Amino acid sequence: MERVFEEGTTIDRFLLDTAADFPESTGQFVNLMQSIVLAGKMISARVNRAGLSGLLGGTGEVNVQGEFVQLLDEYANNTFKRALEHGGHTCMIVSEEDEAPTLVPERFHSGRYVVTVDPLDGSSNIDVNVTIGTIFGIFARKTPEGTAATLEDALRPGSDLIAAGYIVYGSGTLLVLATDHGVHGFSLDPSVGEFFLSHNAIRVPERSTTYSINEAYREQFGEGTRAYLDRLKDPARKYGSRYIGTLVADFHRNLLKGGVFLYPGTAKSPGGKLRLLYEAFPCAYIVEKAGGAATNGKTRILDIVPKELHDRVPLVIGGKAEVEEATALMSPFPY
DSSP, X not given: OOOOOOTTOBHHHHHHHHHTTOTXXXXXXXXXXXXXXXXXXXXXXXXXXXXXXXXXXXXXXEOTXXXXXXXXXXXXXXXXXXXXXXXXXXXXXXXXXXXXXXXXOTTSOOOSEEEEEXXXXXXXXXXXXXXXXXXXXXXXXXSOTTSOOOGGGTSSOGGGEEEEEEEEESSSEEEEEEETTEEEEEEEETTTTEEEEEEOSOOOOSOOSEEEOOGGGGGGBOHHHHHHHHHHTOGGGOOEEOOOSOHHHHHHHHHHHOOEEEEOOBSSOTTOSEEIIIIIHHHHHHHHHTTOEEESSSSBGGGOOOSSTTOEEOEEEESXXXXXXXXXXXXTSOO
């Protein structure tokens, strides 16, 4: 049930007010979100002074995705795991940075929720002061609370998500949260260290005149993707290209202003490159709650069932009419 809240409401007040709509609520979800908020504040502070605190550059290691690990990647990953594992609300943290899931230690209560997280999306942009962010999704576990979580709790369709969100660290820090109450954005006021409601009941425009894609790979795109791009370039349609190169930043702009983001399969990577659990699922959940759509070029993203924690997927996401148009052209082709 989507609700409209008073602008300037703190995120704590928002969480408590929405929890009151669920008589069966135990407070675990509110506590979980407070832990995510705390981690976001800590990462925001480090991002804003990364050069001064010696957190620019790489660690020299390569993560499970085959990417060079940045110092801020490592800090963000550890910060989220520390914030989530001891509160009694989480049973498992599945991070893009780690090969295996992190189970809540036995000394803490194994709680109700599984959190999937890309701790710092846009690693390649860290050292050049371009917007980066955190993306997260939340599942209610299948196995009994208080027992050790299993992969069954995480390897499930995105339609099982109960909430998702992201935090962008740019000119300001903004947390966007999607639940059954809609999609709302909260801006961090660093002078008081609090997130306040600034974007109420976000709805993505069904159509716009913006598309986001890395066209350097055009010759590797499938025939359907190239046909869709050619259609967008028709001068009569007046589309313009906007591409930052950080998924969370491109997605955030299109969520607020409208547009379609494409990261399709290519001849080299027909299965796509974005991570299903940490990137595609949360963004798809958010955009659907805001009235948009997300597919892999053929199938609704939230209907896909992951086989492994680090599954990858093509992604077409944005305004509903634009995603449907793209999918109609892309679906007959292999990638």
